[in-house]
Amino acid sequence: MNEFWRLPENVSTFGGPIDSMFHLIAWITIVVFFGVELLLLWFLFRYRARPGRKATFTHGNSRLEIIWTAATAIMVVYLGIISRGLWLDIKDPARFPEPGLELIVRAKQFEWNTHYPGADGQLGTADDFVRRNQMSVPVDVPVRITLQSEDVIHSFYLPEFRLKQDAVPGMNIPAWFEATRTGEFTVGCAELCGLQHYRMKGTIRVLSAEEFSAWNAQQMAAAPAPGPLPGSASNAAGSPVVAAAGHAH
Amino acid sequence: MERGPSSFGVYNMKLGMWVFLLSEVMFFTGLIGAYIILRFAQPDHFALPGQVLNVPLTALNTFFLICSSVTMVKAFAAIELGDQKGLQRWLLATAIIGMIFVGIQVVEYTVLSHEGFVPIADLYQAHGRQGGHEVLGGPLYGATFYTMTGFHGTHVSIGVACLWFTYFKARRGGYSAANFGGVENMGLYWHFVDLVWIILFTIVYLI
Amino acid sequence: MFDNRASKLFALSLVAAVAACGGGGDAGGAGGGEPAGGGAPVAVANAGTINGTVDFTGTAPANERIDMSAEPTCEAKHPGGPMKETVVASNGKLKNVFVYIKEGLTGTYPAPSETVTVDQVGCHYTPHVIGAVVGQPVAYKNSDGLAHNVKAQPTNNRPFNISQPNNMTSAPQRFASAEIMIPVQCDVHGWMEMYVGVVAHPYFAVSGDDGSFTIGNVPPGTYTLEAWHEKYGLKTGQVTVEPNGTATVTFAYDAAMANAYVPLGKLFDPHRHAEPAPRVVADASATH
């Protein structure tokens, strides 16, 4: 089925359940689809107009109505219940696993700037370092990210991780993922965010624990974050954190 | 043509007015809903009732509007009995009270904006820079306040215009005990505007 | 709804009006009303030249290294590793300083027809600082073969934002009023930035690698020059240009001025060409 649906390879822990649910729904719908369409075709052939023949005069059948209403209702409610559970496991902050690494992903037209805690392991301190459009995370570690936006709404999209979450200016939106294998994957923007929306892409590198700590150390030594241009849109919008905290008099 | 054979028992104009008012309800629901959402999401951008707004003045204004509803009812009652003079008198009263309401609202706006309570962020900050004393709440408060009350004010003004139209038509004897649809619809609209104001007053000024 | 158009029309009519009376005022003025090129010599009666240098004392701070790894094609064009061009100073001379005649000019100077072109190579703008006459066409060229966008954020002109998904040259942009300076940036490559100085006459220049600049074809007279640098801010100087003579001027910048005030989007005009309505009123009341 995968090559039919062309799902990208899955490399996150919750990607598996999502995919199996996708395939469950896919199979249900395929069965229903062929059932309906074949029946339709049969009716079209069997009851095509022929001279001197009158159609059956009936206004319907209550038992049938009840049966197919109930059947559909049961199916969708079942789907609803199972999908709600999985949904909350992925999206509800109360159910997030204990993070091994916390990052801020701060979006702006048209960059994904990932803030790393730096030496003191604390975000929002002087020694944080920022990587533009290139994330690196350790494998098999739950990574918790806080999504922020400097200007418009962006959508943080990791196809291979089955992760998508909007970044809304003025909000701090939590998300998490845990990579299951090392490699280099795509970071995309899934919400129209302006002229260069299609170029708002980056890469995420999943490293082994050792590689990551080495990379982290090297980054802490390297250059600071590039500042914004004077009078550019990025500081016009102001820091989302500040905006969230309210207006300063 | 006025009413179809298997009709609802209400003539078209009246039914149409009811249906129209339904959509008006949704319009104000949208505005008020937006206000409530914003106020809950950003409490520090809003002031408590009475801190900025002049509640007593508006309370008086509310009282006037309620009176105008009463006079409107009187006008309708009068024409049902075919009392032309009564109709004209009460319509006139309603129109005038309506104008008083709008007038007071204009005064309120002028005072508030001079105090620096403005809907627009730039103006708001400009006022702060020019040493105007700090207004509680922010431009967001102003924006929601002026939008909601402004749209209501527009409805009242339109109502007043229609009232004058109805009044002059009444003076030409345009209505009778047999034909008072115009007055009735005018009343429906006016009571609706009144009702909306009572809700707005409660939510914006009191809560 | 049509606010930008309305305001633009208004501004233009204003330009016309002011220019007209200005032109009338200095009928005898040298070079008045004659077409002038962006720095290119045209016939001006016994025109002189201003030669100058921009000196720089102290050690220039190291420019910020750009992380271009996300854009390999660009990175490849910077053998020494991509750097920002905030301060380009070598043996005591400062590059990319915008110098223009601030006061002392009379007459009106129609926009030259030739286009000033800014190229985008290796995810850098070249040149990094340009000047243009009010109304002169400025075009942006993309030679990188990958997506750039050119976002100008003036204070007194209409902002624009042009995408260039591939090699191409943008439609020429014209700035309707004088402004020192207009920041231009690329949203795809946050490090890409350059500055445009828009003045109401052709008497401006940008200092080169050796810090030198030349403003040619200047009508005789005494002028106040102003120099602008994106990090070290403003300097002013006086020159007197003799008929057919050459005046020299030197601006001395100094590493100690690191946190100088750097104006952006400041209005400038020797005798109030092309200023938006509010400013005209304000200045008028100030000067009379």
Add this chain to the structure above:
Amino acid sequence: MSTAAAMHEVPAHGAHGHHEEIPFIRKYIFSTDHKIIGIQFLFMSLAFLLLGGLLAMAMRWQLAWPSNAEMPMPGGSLLPETMVNSGIMLPEFYNALVTMHGTIMVFFAIMPLLVGVWANYLIPLQIGAPDMAFPRLNMLSFWMAFTAGILMLASFGVTGGAANAGWTGYTPLSINDVYSGVKTGQQLWALSLTLLGFSSLVGSVNYITTLINMRAPGMTWFRLPLSTWALFITSVLILLAVPVLAGGLIMMFFDQTLGTNFFKPESGGQPLLWQHLFWFFGHPEVYILILPSMGFVSDVIANGSRKPIFGYYAMVWAIIGIGFIGWIVWGHHMFMSGMNPLLGGFFMITTLVIAVPSAIKTFNWMGTLWGGNIRFHAPNLYAISFVALFAIGGLSGIFLAAGPVDIPLHDTYFVVAHIHYVLVGRSLFGIFAAITFWYPKMFGRMMHEGLGKVHWLLTFIFFNTTFFPMHMIGSGGMMRRLYDPTQYPHIAQMQDTNVFITINALLLFAAQLIFAFNFIWSLFKGKKAGTNPWEANSVEWSAPSPPPHGNWGGVQPVVYRGPYEYSSPESEHDFLLQTQPPAGQPVPARH
């Protein structure tokens, strides 16, 4: 039948005399006749449909051969440098195309085609009323819609170009030209939609009043044809949903123009507030765009299979049910927006539940075909393919309704495929069925049957070849509104599919020209149609084709039975007009 026909010969002539009195301008331009207004809406929205299609073709071209100077878009050289530069379409223009295609198709093509045209044309005819309750308001409604359309088109010409923040106009992109590069265009967008909102509001007040108040004697609620039922519920949805959008649009316009900050985060505004307001309108809107088609198709299928609609009451209650549940599902458009996930869980359930009434309708259409005597005339072909495609559109919806599965699919081409199966596969096929079915009533001539069948076949094929593959590139991870898919490696490898889609889209568009030709040709050359060419039952088929001013020329039709009494033993034919008096009862001449 004969009596019914006889009953109408005389008034028809009488009415002709009546026609001469009305001067052309008042008869055809500023007309208050519901039929003329319906036809005005028809011409306007078909023009917009064509335009919207053209915009889509331009987008598809860019997606197949992205910013490729070797494959310049045909006619691109005619466009200004701000749209297409040296043979390459600029993102500015592409984003404007995305936005305007969506806006025009939803608000200026499909919505008027369903409501503006058929509510105006059918409601009075199907309930046996001489005209609308408020003919002048009706005229106002059309001319407001027309003005709104002009404003929307004008935005292409203004500085900065047309709106480019998507048809959903998400804030703050849509309110701040520093972010979008478009100021006037976005303002015009908001204004135009507000105006259109008022137009449809006035319209629905009219439809609802007419339906409640002006039904012919004997036309009880449960004798209404399903088209009218659907249009009634649709009008109610418009009445209650559009004001909310209008409120939001006005706030947006204030933000753009006055500098208020309802949706600007930097001074306390809430970007998500706009999404809530928009989708609170937007989801009922989706049903506004589908319910009428369900109605038309029910009528056409019953007529085509010469059989009473299966489970009429179930059908009516399904329509009403959809109308109600439609109000509490809007959040599924915001699963990824940062809305509280618990809220998301709630919307997930409601969204899935709304599948039930849709399923009921599908099964009932099948039941209607079962045991029928199916005639494959063009309208019925459209209607049957509607049922076939209805299944796909509904089933793909289940993927998106289930939150976890929506995570990878949200904002991808899977959504694009889904919405097009709904809006083209359902709404548009329903519209084609309706146009071909009621064309003879409108213009007194039949559309050419052969051309109709050809158009149906080609449309059906190319529609599926165009939109079905979008499901796969969607689940393959191609985001929507993407100017250049080849930028992403995981999408670039599906580029051949994009080319395939584009080629089929072009063919699909070409096939529509057949319909356009058929439509215009039949106006003049079509076979003359009798009063009841389809041998149908509902009241409009007892009026002359085209019906005169006043529809029955002063005669008040009387209704004796439901609209679906096909093949009833009561009649020697396989159909039985609602106005046909029971045997032995005389025709009452009412005035």
